[in-house]
Amino acid sequence: MMKISRALLLSAALTLPLAACGKKQEEDFGQKVRAYLLEHPEVIEEAVVKLQQNKQAAAAEGAKTMLAKHRQQLEHDPRDFVANPGGKHTVVEFFDYRCGYCKVSAPEVVKLIRENPDVRFVFKEFPIFGAESNLAAEVALSPAGKPKNLELFERFMGEKALDEAAIDRHLRAVGVDPAAARSGGSTAEVKQHIADTRTLAMALGIEGTPAFIVGDRMIPGADMAALRAAIAEVKTGKLKTPGSPELDKG
Known part of the structure; x- marks a missing residue:
């Protein structure tokens, strides 16, 4: 649960409207994200696994549609x-x-x-x-x-x-x-x-x-x-x- 919470928080942080920040704030934000990922590399692995699962689920649904069609x-x-x-x-x-x-x-x-x-x-x-x-x-x-x-x-x-x-x-x-x-x-x-x-x-x-x-x-x-x-x-x-x-x- 802790890993999932960190990943969700990171995802939310990455979606913040950086355009509203100045250049200095943007650089600071990038450095904080980088530091966090270096300290918690398992979050990257978790995100990759989740992305792969989403792709597989989408492919399976697409296959069902095509199977029915043909x-x-x-x-x-x-x-x-x-x-x-x-x-x-x-x-x-x-x-x-x-x-x-x-x-x-x-x-x-x-x-x-x-x-x-x-x-x-x-x-x-x-x-x-x-x-x-x-x-x-x-x-x-x-x-x-x-x-x-x-x-x-x-x-x-x-x-x-x-x-x-x-x-x-x-x-x-x-x-x-x-x-x-x-x-x-x-x-x-x-x-x-x-x-x-x-x-x-x-x-x-x-x-x-x-x-x-x-x-x-x-x-x-x-x-x-x-x-x-x-x-x-x-x-x-x-x-x-x-x-x-x-x-x-x-």
């Missing part, structure tokens, strides 16, 4: 692959097959899919790690690859160095002709799908992968404990989904 595109783009399509609740993941953190989280994502048949998992292909990432996304979204999407997800994520040869090898392993997948994935429609996902990620402020969205909550990184908690909360109704047609009707 809810339909996030959860119901018919071009996306969806696991457990009949589920009542929805998790969205933006990912890249060559992202190390995506690879770490992938086994847990697959486990969550199997443990929660009442939760839809929407996969947003967001390739940001170069040509191989783009190729992997394209073949996965191709007409030949899409029926095997979850199998390819597991295989691509499990590959330490996902290069072109590995991509073709995994396609063959699940019964997909690499040539057909490459041809189907190089169409203007698939490229536009990936471009639209990239635009959506930018609109939501997503700069890295993985990024999970559950209800009105965005979970950056491979924080699987937070993802599990969010799924549990959305099931109990503690975590809402603003912008959802189902909730709007209620």
Whole structure:
């Protein structure tokens, strides 16, 4: 409480109309503030922490607004692959097959899919790690690859160095002709799908992968404990989904 009081007093002092003071008074005031801060440096740290908290709170509120605005595109783009399509609740993941953190989280994502048949998992292909990432996304979204999407997800994520040869090898392993997948994935429609996902990620402020969205909550990184908690909360109704047609009707 003492730290907070000092910080508030300092803040009030700094907002005094110095224009009403003469030059000598202004210099004296500046020296007193400097002396106080040197004697109580923890106040500066407190102010920085508070500023960061305010920024984070503002960003979270902004994210909620954007999530509601783009809810339909996030959860119901018919071009996306969806696991457990009949589920009542929805998790969205933006990912890249060559992202190390995506690879770490992938086994847990697959486990969550199997443990929660009442939760839809929407996969947003967001390739940001170069040509191989783009190729992997394209073949996965191709007409030949899409029926095997979850199998390819597991295989691509499990590959330490996902290069072109590995991509073709995994396609063959699940019964997909690499040539057909490459041809189907190089169409203007698939490229536009990936471009639209990239635009959506930018609109939501997503700069890295993985990024999970559950209800009105965005979970950056491979924080699987937070993802599990969010799924549990959305099931109990503690975590809402603003912008959802189902909730709007209620």
